[in-house]
Amino acid sequence: MTSKTGASVSMADIARLAGVSESTVSRALNNNPAINVDTRERIHQIAHKLNYRMNMGARNLRLRRTHTVAVVINTEIQTGQSFTDPFMMDMVSMIADELNRSGYSLLFASTSLNRKDWHTHLIASRRADGIIIIGAGKYDLPIKNLYASGDPLVVWGSTRDKAPYCVVGSDNVQGGRLATEYLLKQGRTRIAFLGDTRHPEVRDRHQGYTDALTEAGLAPVNEKLLLKSFRYDSAQERLETTLRQIESLPFDGLVAASDMVAMGSIKALQNCGYRVPDDVSVVGYDDIPMANVFTPALTTVRQDIERGAKLLVKKILTQIKEQKANSTTLPVRLVRRES
Amino acid sequence: MTSKTGASVSMADIARLAGVSESTVSRALNNNPAINVDTRERIHQIAHKLNYRMNMGARNLRLRRTHTVAVVINTEIQTGQSFTDPFMMDMVSMIADELNRSGYSLLFASTSLNRKDWHTHLIASRRADGIIIIGAGKYDLPIKNLYASGDPLVVWGSTRDKAPYCVVGSDNVQGGRLATEYLLKQGRTRIAFLGDTRHPEVRDRHQGYTDALTEAGLAPVNEKLLLKSFRYDSAQERLETTLRQIESLPFDGLVAASDMVAMGSIKALQNCGYRVPDDVSVVGYDDIPMANVFTPALTTVRQDIERGAKLLVKKILTQIKEQKANSTTLPVRLVRRES
DNA sequence: CTTGATGGTGCAATCGATTGCGGGCTCGTC
DNA sequence: GACGAGCCCGCAATCGATTGCACCATCAAG
Numbered sequence: 100m101t102s103k104t105g106a107s108v109s110m111a112d113i114a115r116l117a118g119v120s121e122s123t124v125s126r127a128l129n130n131n132p133a134i135n136v137d138t139r140e141r142i143h144q145i146a147h148k149l150n151y152r153m154n155m156g157a158r159n160l161r162l163r164r165t166h167t168v169a170v171v172i173n174t175e176i177q178t179g180q181s182f183t184d185p186f187m188m189d190m191v192s193m194i195a196d197e198l199n200r201s202g203y204s205l206l207f208a209s210t211s212l213n214r215k216d217w218h219t220h221l222i223a224s225r226r227a228d229g230i231i232i233i234g235a236g237k238y239d240l241p242i243k244n245l246y247a248s249g250d251p252l253v254v255w256g257s258t259r260d261k262a263p264y265c266v267v268g269s270d271n272v273q274g275g276r277l278a279t280e281y282l283l284k285q286g287r288t289r290i291a292f293l294g295d296t297r298h299p300e301v302r303d304r305h306q307g308y309t310d311a312l313t314e315a316g317l318a319p320v321n322e323k324l325l326l327k328s329f330r331y332d333s334a335q336e337r338l339e340t341t342l343r344q345i346e347s348l349p350f351d352g353l354v355a356a357s358d359m360v361a362m363g364s365i366k367a368l369q370n371c372g373y374r375v376p377d378d379v380s381v382v383g384y385d386d387i388p389m390a391n392v393f394t395p396a397l398t399t400v401r402q403d404i405e406r407g408a409k410l411l412v413k414k415i416l417t418q419i420k421e422q423k424a425n426s427t428t429l430p431v432r433l434v435r436r437e438s
Numbered sequence: 439m440t441s442k443t444g445a446s447v448s449m450a451d452i453a454r455l456a457g458v459s460e461s462t463v464s465r466a467l468n469n470n471p472a473i474n475v476d477t478r479e480r481i482h483q484i485a486h487k488l489n490y491r492m493n494m495g496a497r498n499l500r501l502r503r504t505h506t507v508a509v510v511i512n513t514e515i516q517t518g519q520s521f522t523d524p525f526m527m528d529m530v531s532m533i534a535d536e537l538n539r540s541g542y543s544l545l546f547a548s549t550s551l552n553r554k555d556w557h558t559h560l561i562a563s564r565r566a567d568g569i570i571i572i573g574a575g576k577y578d579l580p581i582k583n584l585y586a587s588g589d590p591l592v593v594w595g596s597t598r599d600k601a602p603y604c605v606v607g608s609d610n611v612q613g614g615r616l617a618t619e620y621l622l623k624q625g626r627t628r629i630a631f632l633g634d635t636r637h638p639e640v641r642d643r644h645q646g647y648t649d650a651l652t653e654a655g656l657a658p659v660n661e662k663l664l665l666k667s668f669r670y671d672s673a674q675e676r677l678e679t680t681l682r683q684i685e686s687l688p689f690d691g692l693v694a695a696s697d698m699v700a701m702g703s704i705k706a707l708q709n710c711g712y713r714v715p716d717d718v719s720v721v722g723y724d725d726i727p728m729a730n731v732f733t734p735a736l737t738t739v740r741q742d743i744e745r746g747a748k749l750l751v752k753k754i755l756t757q758i759k760e761q762k763a764n765s766t767t768l769p770v771r772l773v774r775r776e777s
Numbered sequence: 778c779t780t781g782a783t784g785g786t787g788c789a790a791t792c793g794a795t796t797g798c799g800g801g802c803t804c805g806t807c
Numbered sequence: 808g809a810c811g812a813g814c815c816c817g818c819a820a821t822c823g824a825t826t827g828c829a830c831c832a833t834c835a836a837g
Contacts, residue, residue, distance in 0.1 A: 107564075109793055120817045125795060135815060155563045156504065157793035160495045160822050170546070172531070188527030192511070195548050204565060207509070207546040209534050224494045225446075225823095226543060335731060362731045369733055392674060392701045394708055394733055448823055459787045464825060474785060496823035499792050564793095 108149045116145050128153070168198055168415055169227035172209040173234040186357070186385045186404070190233060190255070193408035201416060229415045231255070239299075251418035253411050257299035258428040259306075265418070266426040267410045271300050274400040274431040275307025278354045278382040281398065281433055283315050285380050287352030291320040293334065293364055294356025301356040304384065308354050320350045334363030335370075342371045351379055358383035358390045358399055365395075365438065381438045395437035403429055447488045455484050467492070507537055507754055508566035511548040512573040525696070525724045525743070529572055529594065532747035540755060568754045570594070578638075590757035592750050596638035597767040598645075604757070605765040606749045610639050613739040613770040614646025617693045617721040620737065620772055622654050624719050626691030630659040632673065632703055633695025640695040643723065647693050659689045673702030674709075681710045690718055697722035697729045697738055704734070704777065720777045734776035742768055 110124045117124065119138065126134045127142035134142075145151075159165050170191055195205045206227050229251030232242060239262065246252055246264040258268040275292075282290050292308045294301040309319055334355075342348075355361035361383030365375045375381055375395055383390060383399035390397035407429055414424035449463045456463065458477065466473045466481035473481075484490075498504050509530055534544045545566050568590030571581060578601065585591055585603040597607040614631075621629050631647045633640040648658060673694075681687075694700035700722030704714045714720055714734055722729060722738035729736035746768055753763035 111793080121794080122796075122818080123816060126816085129795085133815065138815080152563045154499075154793050155565055156495055156499045157822090158795075160493075160499055160824090161793080161795050163822065165495065167545075188530075191527075191530075191546070192548050195546055199547070205546045206506075207530070207534055207544045208538070209531050224491045226494055359728065359731075362728060366731050366733055366735075389698065389701060389728065392698070392705050394705055396705075450823080460824080461788080461826075462786060465786090468825085472785065477785080493823050496792090497825075499794090500823080500825050502792065 107154075108151050109154065112149065113142060113145050113151060116149075117142050165225060165228050166202065167204040167206050167227045168229050168231060168412075168419075169206040169208055170194055170231045170233065172207075173232060186387055186402075187233060189387075189404050190408055193405055194231060194412055197408055197412035201412065203412075203416070228419045229253070231411050231415055251415055253415045253418070253424070255407065255411060257303050258426050259303050260299065262426070265414050265424045267407055267414065267429070268300065268427075269402045269407070269429045269431045271303035271431075272307040272310070274384060274402075275304035275354065276311045277307070277431065277433045278304075278384070278400050279308045279311035279352075281382055281435070282352035282354065282380055283311065283317075285352070285376075287380055288317060289320050289350045290317070290352035290354060291350040292354045292356075293338070293360055298356075304354070304356060334360045335367045336363075338364050338367040339370055342367060342373075348373060348378060353379055353381040355381060355383050358385045358387045358397055360384075361397055361399065361438070362393055365393075376438050382433075383438070386434050390434075391436065393438075398436045398438045399434050400431050401434050402431055446493075447490050448493065451488065452481060452484050452490060455488075456481050504543075504564060504567050505541065506543040506545050506566045507751075507758075508545040508547055508569045509533055510569060510571045511546075512571060525726055525741075526572060528726075528743050529747055532744055533570060533751055536747055536751035540751065542751075542755070567758045568592070570750050570754055590754055592754045592757070592763070594746065594750060596642050597765050598642050599638060601765070604753050604763045606746055606753065606768070607639065607766075608741045608746070608768050608770045610642035610770075611646040611649070613723060613741075614643035614693065615650045616646070616770065616772045617643075617723070617739050618647045618650035618691075620721055620774070621691035621693065621719055622650065622656075624691070624715075626719055627656060628659050628689045629656070629691035629693060630689035631693045631695075632677070632699055637695075643693070643695060673699040674706045675702075677703050677706040678709055681706060681712075687712060687717060692718055692720040694720060694722050697724045697726045697736055699723075700736055700738065700777070701732055704732075715777050721772075722777070725773050729773075730775065732777075737775045737777045738773050739770050740773050741770055 110121045110128075114121045114124045117138075119142070123134060123138065124142055124146075125131075127139040128146060130139070155166070172187060172191070191205075191207070198205050230245070230253075232252070232254045234256065239260075242252070242254060242262075242264060252264050254262070254264060254266045256266055256268050257271060258266045259272065260266075279290060290308075290312065292305050294305065296302045296305050312319060353361075353364060355364055361381050365381055368375055368379055368381075373379055381398070383397045384402075386397075386399045386401035390399050410427055410429070414427075417424040449460045449467075453460045453463045456477075458481070462473060462477065463481055463485075464470075466478040467485060469478070494505070511526060511530070530544075530546070537544050569584070569592075571591070571593045573595065578599075581591070581593060581601075581603060591603050593601070593603060593605045595605055595607050596610060597605045598611065599605075618629060629647075629651065631644050633644065635641045635644050651658060692700075692703055694703055700720050704720055707714055707718055707720075712718055720737070722736045723741075725736075725738045725740035729738050749766055749768070753766075756763040
């Protein structure tokens, strides 16, 4: 309700006041040239005077669209509770800005893609014209199914699988390579990787890591020990207990799957009496805002979130216009700091 | 479209197949007892077979509601670009969960409350039944205006102003006091406050800070110097330049307005050769996930985000049901760590 | 047999917009 | 004065649901 009276003003009200039909009001407000300029002006003024706002639900029903895009955060890859990685939030926020710029709204949903009904209430119920999924996670079957339904869909994730649907993502292989090569250049020879490789993006980063190592004639370190499910919130704890079981440090360089994992690892190393970067040099991933505030300031691989968000939106809108959009891989770059 | 054919199934389709009227279908699907059990079952089966999803837009139009709540992040208080404080994201995510649990959708918007049209496209356009605003910011006039329109509205912010509208927030005065008293107990006597007191919540924390100091017979330190606009992303830089202009450290304890500010400050102190907590003990605010990962692990004041989110949702739904909801202040607690 | 419940369904209006088609009006032209 | 051409505008259907009211059938009671 726009006023305490509870009665919201509709086109009918304007039509009555202007002494014209609703058709004319509709056309006038949409600046249809078929309407006389004087009439149009008069209607616009009345509308303004009444503080009229069009009922978008009604309009969208008639036009068979929603002018809304759903953004789905896959919580399955997170703790299951909430997703606390600031990277996600930045992304969502920028997507929201981009969508608004195009006159679209953003319907926010955080759910596990594993749930049977995870998307039925979005597109099928006509709440959104398209879906942007952030973080495909381990299983992409549900996404394939959604794609098969023909609905507009864009995914932020690994672009390496040549998925049939449209994917936007960073060049994670290159990122993993950059991180590893940086460590190699620092003279590190025993470089380990920390992260949950069941996630496609992490798997790609790991690929870049092994590529770089192989080219340098080196081998990965302690894969069995370190390649488990390393979520950022458990990274510290797990690494710490692992370190305490070991006599001496098996690595002098660490490629972390995310900044959060990197920070947790550094914390664990420090707790066990090791110094960063003296004993171990660590490279993170994402370049979240606090990477620069952390001590030591995190050397990390930066993803261009802003460009990613713009692309995601552009591609989803393209598909909503019934056109085809193809996948894009974004370049990454290394940010050298102190770790 | 739920199928590649492009034709989505409506109640009319079901009615035709079942040999009944649309009214009956509608009532059957809503489990209206007026419908014969056999008929209802048959209709349900047909609906299931056709993979029918109700068009929520149409339903909401008829029922004059949206079953959607808009969550507005006030970006004015942030950098203007995006809001990177993970605290916000946690809040939004939990609100989304809560809303979904009640069958509501979450329309996400990040905008500056200063913009003239900041909410017209939300309620007035009937895109949402109510608005949750996170971070009222410096100006609450636009919120008062919105409130005056009679629309359901809940704000996360300072509960100390006795605002006419419904506010949910932490006990920031108590939080500021807890932080300060902790430092006093550590034997610190020259305690400074860092944060932008133009924000109501920060102002309240500062109030608790001065209260505690006064009771201890002490005075604030370097107010003029430190009470400027300390955003987390500039905290480090500003404090660092300030420190370099000063001979000796004017404080041995620091109450920061947020964890992000605390981390930035610690970074600045370390860069200038001071040790935390040896030279300066620092207390943060929020207890964001990485507070525990930071080095040193941040002593901080924890806000109960989960309960906050639940309350925000509960109160907005209450108002949507045309009932009155009043403000609530949530308790906070100190989390002792290493800083 | 008439009347009155009672249970199960359908008719049609409604929510607030959009739009194809048709029609009135004004002019210009022959 | 008649006629065709534009220019404006209204009628009514439509999008996909909900719901008050009327209606019919069945059956028991009087």
